[in-house]
Amino acid sequence: MDYRRTGSSMERNDGYEELFTIGRGAYGTVYKARDRNTGKIVALKKVLVPLTDDGIPKNTLREISLLKQLDTYEHPNIVRLFDICHGQQKERELIMFLVFEHVDQDLALYIEKNANRGGFSTITIRNMAREILNGVDFLHTNRIVHRDLKPQNLLVTHDGHIKLADFGLAKTYDFEMQLTSVVVTLWYRAPEVLLGLSYATPVDIWSVGCIIAELYKLSALFCGTSEGDQLNKIFKILGKPPRNEWPKENVAVRYESFEVVDPIGISHLIPNLCTTGKDLVLSMLKFDPNKRITALEALNHTYFTEEPINT
Amino acid sequence: MPGWYYDKKEIKNSPSAQDGLDFETEMRYRKEGARFIIDTGSKMDLGYNTTATGVVYFHRFYMFHSFHQFPRYVTACCCLFLAGKIEETPKKCKDIIKTARGLLSDEKFATFGIDPKEEVMTLERILLQTIKFDLQVEHPYSYLIKYAKCLKGDKVKLQKMVQMAWTFVNDSLCTTLALQWEPEIIAVALMYLAGKLSKFEVLDWSGRTPKHLRWWDVFLEDVTMDLLEDICHQVLDLYSTQPTAVPDSPPPKSQANPPTPRKSNGQDKSDDSAANKSIQMTDMTPYQYQTFTTAPPPAYPSVYSAPPIQVAPHLSAPPPHISAPPPTVFPQFVSHPPPFPPVVTGTAPPPTFYPPAAPHHQNQRPFYQPPP
Numbered sequence: 297m298d299y300r301r302t303g304s305s306m307e308r309n310d311g312y313e314e315l316f317t318i319g320r321g322a323y324g325t326v327y328k329a330r331d332r333n334t335g336k337i338v339a340l341k342k343v344l345v346p347l348t349d350d351g352i353p354k355n356t357l358r359e360i361s362l363l364k365q366l367d368t369y370e371h372p373n374i375v376r377l378f379d380i381c382h383g384q385q386k387e388r389e390l391i392m393f394l395v396f397e398h399v400d401q402d403l404a405l406y407i408e409k410n411a412n413r414g415g416f417s418t419i420t421i422r423n424m425a426r427e428i429l430n431g432v433d434f435l436h437t438n439r440i441v442h443r444d445l446k447p448q449n450l451l452v453t454h455d456g457h458i459k460l461a462d463f464g465l466a467k468t469y470d471f472e473m474q475l476t477s478v479v480v481t482l483w484y485r486a487p488e489v490l491l492g493l494s495y496a497t498p499v500d501i502w503s504v505g506c507i508i509a510e511l512y513k514l515s516a517l518f519c520g521t522s523e524g525d526q527l528n529k530i531f532k533i534l535g536k537p538p539r540n541e542w543p544k545e546n547v548a549v550r551y552e553s554f555e556v557v558d559p560i561g562i563s564h565l566i567p568n569l570c571t572t573g574k575d576l577v578l579s580m581l582k583f584d585p586n587k588r589i590t591a592l593e594a595l596n597h598t599y600f601t602e603e604p605i606n607t
Numbered sequence: 608m609p610g611w612y613y614d615k616k617e618i619k620n621s622p623s624a625q626d627g628l629d630f631e632t633e634m635r636y637r638k639e640g641a642r643f644i645i646d647t648g649s650k651m652d653l654g655y656n657t658t659a660t661g662v663v664y665f666h667r668f669y670m671f672h673s674f675h676q677f678p679r680y681v682t683a684c685c686c687l688f689l690a691g692k693i694e695e696t697p698k699k700c701k702d703i704i705k706t707a708r709g710l711l712s713d714e715k716f717a718t719f720g721i722d723p724k725e726e727v728m729t730l731e732r733i734l735l736q737t738i739k740f741d742l743q744v745e746h747p748y749s750y751l752i753k754y755a756k757c758l759k760g761d762k763v764k765l766q767k768m769v770q771m772a773w774t775f776v777n778d779s780l781c782t783t784l785a786l787q788w789e790p791e792i793i794a795v796a797l798m799y800l801a802g803k804l805s806k807f808e809v810l811d812w813s814g815r816t817p818k819h820l821r822w823w824d825v826f827l828e829d830v831t832m833d834l835l836e837d838i839c840h841q842v843l844d845l846y847s848t849q850p851t852a853v854p855d856s857p858p859p860k861s862q863a864n865p866p867t868p869r870k871s872n873g874q875d876k877s878d879d880s881a882a883n884k885s886i887q888m889t890d891m892t893p894y895q896y897q898t899f900t901t902a903p904p905p906a907y908p909s910v911y912s913a914p915p916i917q918v919a920p921h922l923s924a925p926p927p928h929i930s931a932p933p934p935t936v937f938p939q940f941v942s943h944p945p946p947f948p949p950v951v952t953g954t955a956p957p958p959t960f961y962p963p964a965a966p967h968h969q970n971q972r973p974f975y976q977p978p979p
Contacts, residue, residue: 349699349700350688350692350697350699350700350728351688351700351728351731351732352692352731352732352735354692354693354695354697357689357692357693357735357742358692358693358742360740360742361693361740361741361742361743362743364739364740364741364742364743365741365743379739380739380740381736382732382735382736385732390732
C-alpha cells in the first residue's frame with residue numbers, strides 16, 4: 297500500500313506561490329499568493345490546527361465545513377473561499393491553508409486614504425454600512441458570530457463594495473490565541489467581551505456601531521489601551537450604564553471602579569452624523585446586549601429607508 | 608452541494624474502472640463498504656444521519672480513488688470516524704477499529720496493516736482533501752418526513768408506506784444513488800415506490816393546486832416518471848442481484864461461477880430476477896428478493912399480519928422505523944436480520960409514527976439560495 301506517497305503529493309500547498317505576507321494576527325498568517333495553475337492571485341490563510349489523539353478536532357472540521365457550505369451561497373458581502381488544503385504535519389499540529397479571494401484593500405486603508413481627501417459622502421457611508429450589515433446578517437442567520445469585526449477585516453473591492461473576511465474559525469483560533477502573544481485590538485470590542493462574559497451575535501453589532509461611527513469620524517471612536525481603559529473610554533463618551541444593567545455574575549471588574557462623568561456624547565464627537573444615523577449608531581452601542589438592535593432590524597432602520605438627502 | 612453529482616457514465620468510468628476493476632466488482636465493493644459502515648455504525652449506536660453521512664463520504668471518495676489503491680474497509684472506517692465528528696456523535700478511532708475488528712474476517716482486517724489506527728488517521732487527511740471539506744451532507748430522511756407530513760389519507764397505510772420508504776432509503780445507501788441525485792428526488796422516488804408496493808395511493812395532499820398532478824409537484828419541478836422509475840430500479844436491483852460466491856478482493860479473474868454480468872446499474876432491467884433461485888450465504892446480501900416490476904411477490908399481502916419482526920441481536924428494541932413489519936417486498940426471512948440492519952438512533956424513542964427528528968441543520972434558515 298503506497299498511498300502515503302499519494303497523500304503527500306495531494307498536499308497542494310505547493311500549488312500556490314507565496315508572494316508576500318499580507319497580515320499576521322492572532323489567527324495565523326495571511327499571504328498574498330499566486331495559484332500556480334491558473335495564475336490567479338489569492339489570499340492564502342495559514343491556520344495551525346492542533347491534532348488530538350483522534351486527529352483533527354471536530355470543532356475545526358465543523359467550522360471549516362460550514363465555511364465551505366456558506367460559500368455556496370456566494371453572498372456578495374462575504375469574501376469567497378476557493379479552496380482548502382492541508383500542508384505538512386508537524387508533531388501534533390497540522391498546517392491548513394484556506395484559499396480566499398484576494399481583495400487589495402481593507403476598510404482601514406480605505407478610511408485612511410479618504411480621510412486625506414475630506415472623507416466620504418453620506419451616500420457612500422450609507423451604502424457601506426448597509427453592505428456591512430448585510431454580511432453580518434448573513435453570518436448571524438447561519439449562526440456564526442464574527443467576534444472580531446474591525447476595519448482590518450472588512451475588505452473593500454476596487455468598485456467600493458464591502459466584503460467580510462476572517463470569520464468562522466473562532467473555535468479553531470482559540471487554540472492559537474493561547475500560543476501567540478499578538479496584541480489584538482480592543483477598539484471594537486463590546487463591553488461584555490471586555491468584561492469577559494459569554495457573548496453572542498450582539499458583539500458584532502457593537503463592532504458595526506463603532507465602524508459606522510468611524511466612517512463619519514474618520515478615526516476610531518473608542519481607542520482604549522487595555523480592557524479597563526477601553527471600558528473607561530466607552531463610558532466617557534456614552535455615559536456609565538445604570539447600575540441595574542451591570543452584569544450580576546462573574547464580573548471581574550467592579551461597577552464602582554468606573555467614575556460617573558458627564559458623557560461627551562456622539563453628536564459632539566461626530567458633528568457630521570445625521571439624526572437617524574445617530575439613532576442607529578446608539579441603538580447598536582447599547583451597553584446591555586439584549587437591548588442592542590439586531591442586524592436585520594438595523595437594515596430596516598429609518599437611516600436606510602429615508603430619502604438619502606441629508607448632511 | 609453542487610459538484611457532487613455524476614451521471615452513470617461518469618460513475619462507470621470511475622478511477623477504479625480506469626485501474627482495471629470491472630464495474631460489477633466495483634458496485635459490489637461499494638455495496639460492501641456501505642453495508643459495513645451501516646453495520647459498524649449500528650453496532651456503535653450511531654444515528655442514521657451519521658452512518659448515512661459516512662456512506663456518502665465513502666462513495667464520493669471512490670470517485671477520486673481506486674479500490675485497488677485504498678482498501679475499502681479502512682476507508683469505510685475512516686468515513687464513519689469523520690462522519691461521527693461532523694454529526695456531533697464522535698467515536699474514538701480505536702473504538703471504531705475495535706468494532707470493525709469484530710465484524711471483519713481476519714483476511715479483511717489484514718488490510719488495516721500493522722497499526723490500524725495510524726492507517727485510519729493517515730487516511731483522514733486524504734479523505735478530507737478528497738471530499739474537499741464538503742462535510743455537511745443532506746440525506747433523504749429529512750425530506751421523507753417533511754413530505755409525509757403533507758400527505759393525506761389513511762393514517763395506518765401512510766405509516767406503513769413511510770416506514771417502507773425509510774427502509775428503502777437505508778438500502779439506497781448501498782447504491783450509487785447519492786452520487787447521482789439530490790436527496791429530495793431520492794426521497795420522492797422511494798416514497799413513490801413504497802406507495803406502489805403498499806398499495807397506498809396518495810389522492811390528496813396539503814398545498815395542492817389544480818395544476819398539481821402528483822403530490823411531489825408541490826416540492827419538485829420537472830421530475831419525470833422515467834427518472835423516478837430509474838431510481839426505484841436501482842434500489843430494487845439490490846434485492847435482485849444474484850449473490851455469487853465470490854471471495855474478497857481481489858476477485859480471481861477466472862472463476863467457475865463468475866458474477867452474472869448486468870447490463871448497467873439499473874438502467875436496463877433484466878428479468879432474471881433472483882426469485883426462486885437458491886441463495887448462497889456470502890457476505891453480500893444473502894436474501895431472496897423478488898422484483899415486482901410486474902406483479903407483487905406472493906408473500907406480499909400476508910406480511911402485514913406477520914408476527915413482530917426479528918431484529919438483529921445487538922438491537923435491544925426495534926428502531927422506530929421498523930416498529931411495524933418490514934417492507935413487503937422482502938419475503939419473510941428466517942434466521943437473518945432485515946436486508947440491512949436498520950440504522951438506529953442513539954436513544955431510540957418509543958415507536959412513533961415518524962422516525963426521529965430531522966437533523967438540526969435542517970432548521971437553519973437559508974437566506975440565500977445557492978446558485979443553480
